[in-house]
Amino acid sequence: MPARSFLHELNPLTKIAWSLAVITVAFVFQQPLPLLGLWASVLAVALAGKVLKEILPAIRGLLIFAAIFILFQIFLIQEGNTVFTLLPGSGFGRVTDVGLTACTMLALRMLAMTSTIPVLLATTPPKDMIVAFVEKLRVPYVYALMLVTSLRFIPTLQEELGLIIQAQRARACDLESRNIFRRLRAIVPLALPLLLMSVQRARTMAISMETRGFGAGPRTSLRTSTFQTLDLGVIAGCLFLTAALVIIALR
Amino acid sequence: MDPTFEPIIKVEDYTFYYPDSQVPALAGINLTVRPGEFLGLTGPTGAGKTTLALALNGIIPHFQGGRLAGRVTIAGLDTAATPCARLAGVIGSVFQDPEAQLVAETVEDELAFGLENLAVPREEMRARISAALEMVGITDLRHRPLRQLSGGQKQKVAIAAAIALRPRILVLDEPTSELDPRGSLEIVNLLERLNRDYGMTILLIEQKISLLAPRVPRLVCLHQSRIVADAAPRQVLGQEKLVAELGLEVPPVTDLFRLLSRAGVYHGNLPLAVDQGRRELDRLLSHESP
Ligand SMILES: Nc1ncnc2c1ncn2[C@@H]1O[C@H](COP(=O)(O)OP(=O)(O)OP(=O)(O)O)[C@@H](O)[C@H]1O
Ligand SMILES: [Mg+2]
Numbered sequence: 001m002p003a004r005s006f007l008h009e010l011n012p013l014t015k016i017a018w019s020l021a022v023i024t025v026a027f028v029f030q031q032p033l034p035l036l037g038l039w040a041s042v043l044a045v046a047l048a049g050k051v052l053k054e055i056l057p058a059i060r061g062l063l064i065f066a067a068i069f070i071l072f073q074i075f076l077i078q079e080g081n082t083v084f085t086l087l088p089g090s091g092f093g094r095v096t097d098v099g100l101t102a103c104t105m106l107a108l109r110m111l112a113m114t115s116t117i118p119v120l121l122a123t124t125p126p127k128d129m130i131v132a133f134v135e136k137l138r139v140p141y142v143y144a145l146m147l148v149t150s151l152r153f154i155p156t157l158q159e160e161l162g163l164i165i166q167a168q169r170a171r172a173c174d175l176e177s178r179n180i181f182r183r184l185r186a187i188v189p190l191a192l193p194l195l196l197m198s199v200q201r202a203r204t205m206a207i208s209m210e211t212r213g214f215g216a217g218p219r220t221s222l223r224t225s226t227f228q229t230l231d232l233g234v235i236a237g238c239l240f241l242t243a244a245l246v247i248i249a250l251r
Numbered sequence: 252m253d254p255t256f257e258p259i260i261k262v263e264d265y266t267f268y269y270p271d272s273q274v275p276a277l278a279g280i281n282l283t284v285r286p287g288e289f290l291g292l293t294g295p296t297g298a299g300k301t302t303l304a305l306a307l308n309g310i311i312p313h314f315q316g317g318r319l320a321g322r323v324t325i326a327g328l329d330t331a332a333t334p335c336a337r338l339a340g341v342i343g344s345v346f347q348d349p350e351a352q353l354v355a356e357t358v359e360d361e362l363a364f365g366l367e368n369l370a371v372p373r374e375e376m377r378a379r380i381s382a383a384l385e386m387v388g389i390t391d392l393r394h395r396p397l398r399q400l401s402g403g404q405k406q407k408v409a410i411a412a413a414i415a416l417r418p419r420i421l422v423l424d425e426p427t428s429e430l431d432p433r434g435s436l437e438i439v440n441l442l443e444r445l446n447r448d449y450g451m452t453i454l455l456i457e458q459k460i461s462l463l464a465p466r467v468p469r470l471v472c473l474h475q476s477r478i479v480a481d482a483a484p485r486q487v488l489g490q491e492k493l494v495a496e497l498g499l500e501v502p503p504v505t506d507l508f509r510l511l512s513r514a515g516v517y518h519g520n521l522p523l524a525v526d527q528g529r530r531e532l533d534r535l536l537s538h539e540s541p
Contacts, residue, residue: 127360149354201351208352208409211308211344212365212416216336220370222363222377 006230007049007123012132014231015124018045019116021238026112028249032101035108042115051122058118066107074103132225141219149205160194258324259420259452260284260307265321267302267311276302278476280321284454286419289446291463291484292456294473295497300456303473304424306330307454309338326419340369343413345423349405349430358384358392358400358408362415369416383415386449387441403434407441414445420452421445427462435462442466461502464488465524472497485521504528511535 007015022042029035043059046052075086077099086093133139262282268275276299284290294300305311306323309330323330326341346352355361362380371379384390389407397405406426413421423442427435439462445451457463463470464484472480472487474497480487488494488501489509501509504525511517517535522528 125356127356145354201348204346204348204351205354207305207310207314208344208346209354209364210310210314210335211339211342212412213336213339213368214364216334216339216368216370218370219367220373220376221367222360222373222380 005049005051005123007045007051007119009228009230010123010234011136011225011227011231012120012124012129013136013225014227014234015116015120017235018238019120021242022116023113024242025245025249026109028246029109030105030249032104032108034249035105035112039108039112039115042112042119046115046119046122049119049123051119054122055115055118059115062111062114066111069110070103070107073106074099077102127223128225131221131223135221135225142215157194157198160197164194257286257327258283259286259288259326260454261322261324262303262306263322263324265306265323266319267306268318269302269315270317272317275476276317277306280478282471282478282481284420284452286452287446287450288452288469289443289467290452290454291467291470292454292473293458293460293463293470293499294479298473299476300473301424304344304422304454304456307420307422308342308344309333309335336368339365339418340416341418342420342422343416343418345406345409345413345421345426347425347428349402349409352409353397353405353412355397357394357396358389358411359394361397361408362412365412365416379415379417383411386414386445387411401434403430403437406430406434406438410438410441410445414451418451420454422454422456424456425458426455427457427459435459439463439466458500460484460488460500461524464502464505465527472499484523488523489521 022038025038026035029038043052046055074095075093077096078094080096080098083095083097083100085095130141130144133144134141260282261284262280265277265280266275267277280303292300292303302311305315306319307325307330309325311317312319312331313335319331325333325338328338328341330338353361355364359380362383363376366376366379380393381390384393387407387410389404389411392400392404392408397408400408410421410423410426421442427438430438439455439457442453442455443466446453455463455467468483470480470482470484470487471478472493479497480490480493488499488505491509493499494501502523502525504527505521505523508517508521508528508531512521517531519531519534522531
């Protein structure tokens with residue numbers, strides 16, 4: 001199978017090294033503009049890896065999260081000059097220039113740091129992740145498998161939750177209600193069978209693994225985790241750039 | 252004694268209680284299966300079919316605890332004294348839920364999973380994966396992601412994954428219950444072929460008698476934790492009281508001929524499939540007409 005892009009071809013650990021580099025750089029910069037640049041560079045990597053469209057929903061989720069974060073924080077910072085006030089004259093809801101910069105900075109830092117995760121997931125088959133963890137990082141196989149199989153059940157659960165929502169809608173339950181409690185009350189009764197179903201499913205999976213010799217002792221692996229020249233180049237590049245940016249930021 | 256005549260499955264006076272249960276899930280089971288047999292196992296919901304399957308592949312007592320008495324011997328190995336992993340190379344299992352029993356992302360990785368667990372060297376692994384895919388007839392699916400496959404295809408992958416470990420026995424617990432009629436038919440036809448061409452011993456748990464009856468030479472019925480019938484499908488389905496009590500889904504064509512024979516019109520063997528029925532009907536009508 002031909003790889004879809006250079007990102008898909010990289011060793012998972014190389015991509016994790018890139019994530020760590022982004023996190024490091026995000027921590028040393030304190031101004032919004034370089035952080036915006038950093039975030040843009042992450043999205044550019046996703047674009048080059050042909051997965052930007054695929055990860056857009058995740059990015060949107062992160063953006064909403066960042067917006068909520070700003071909303072909660074911005075009124076708490078009182079130092080600096082007033083930019084505007086929510087209720088003019090009362091002094092309530094004062095937003096200052098210092099607060100605005102600080103919150104934007106923190107939000108951008110968070111965005112840059114977390115946006116690498118969907119890129120990683122979209123370009124790495126879970127199996128490769130397991131092999132890399134087990135072979136190169138010496139993580140016990142059981143933990144690696146646990147992590148990856150639980151990720152695998154997410155789409156199935158989403159599908160089932162979708163079915164439940166449809167079923168409740170058919171019974172004219174108010175799922176579009178603004179009232180979050182009312183919405184929860186509509187979903188919970190059917191979420192219980194969903195939970196029981198996944199317990200049953202986990203049992204089936206455990207039994208199916210057991211009947212195929214899982215945990216028998218030393219195991220072999222069909223695939224190997226290899227570092228190619230491209231991996232070494234990317235890691236070297238990340239190291240160099242991170243070092244350079246750290247020096248610039250701290251000077 | 253010729254080793255091929257030695258039983259490959261031997262269940263002796265086997266009784267099993269799930270933890271905290273006062274009612275046995277299996278009670279006084281005796282069952283002997285010879286190598287190369289194709290055995291059907293049926294019975295109403297809660298009869299103990301799944302429990303019996305779990306007792307055969309060693310999940311009981313190694314994974315599922317409970318109180319038990321009696322003994323299960325698989326290819327000469329006492330299941331209570333043999334670790335599951337050792338049994339894995341002797342008896343393969345396929346389950347009801349096509350989704351939950353698969354652990355990997357792609358077909359190839361799914362087949363590799365068991366082989367990796369048993370520490371098969373990489374080169375041999377490739378060869379065994381190819382052979383198993385070929386036997387099941389899904390060589391073209393090798394590199395496909397599992398989530399893109401239909402339920403029937405997933406069940407074939409589960410069968411191939413079991414076969415890759417080269418077991419002598421295959422136990423399938425209602426593998427078609429979540430499939431459409433066509434998918435179900437493909438699975439039982441595949442099992443029939445594996446039994447005929449490769450001499451694999453197969454125990455198929457199935458509620459749809461019309462799938463089972465025309466294919467298996469021997470049908471075992473479980474009811475309330477006990478074996479209540481163990482004979483050729485024709486004989487089992489001929490017992491009206493049993494069929495009624497267990498609520499067995501007798502194929503309509505069999506039912507029709509049972510009525511005919513009760514009315515004294517028909518005297519031959521009960522047909523189990525539509526084509527057999529048609530032949531019998533032709534014969535009956537040509538006798539009737541002057
Ligand atoms: N994990 C368990 N713990 C306790 N009791 C169980 C468990 N699994 C099954 N039982 C009980 O054991 C009995 C036999 O169940 P089993 O699953 O073997 O039936 P079955 O013939 O496979 O039924 P079905 O056709 O519904 O699959 C039932 O009374 C059931 O309630
Ligand atoms: Mg069952």
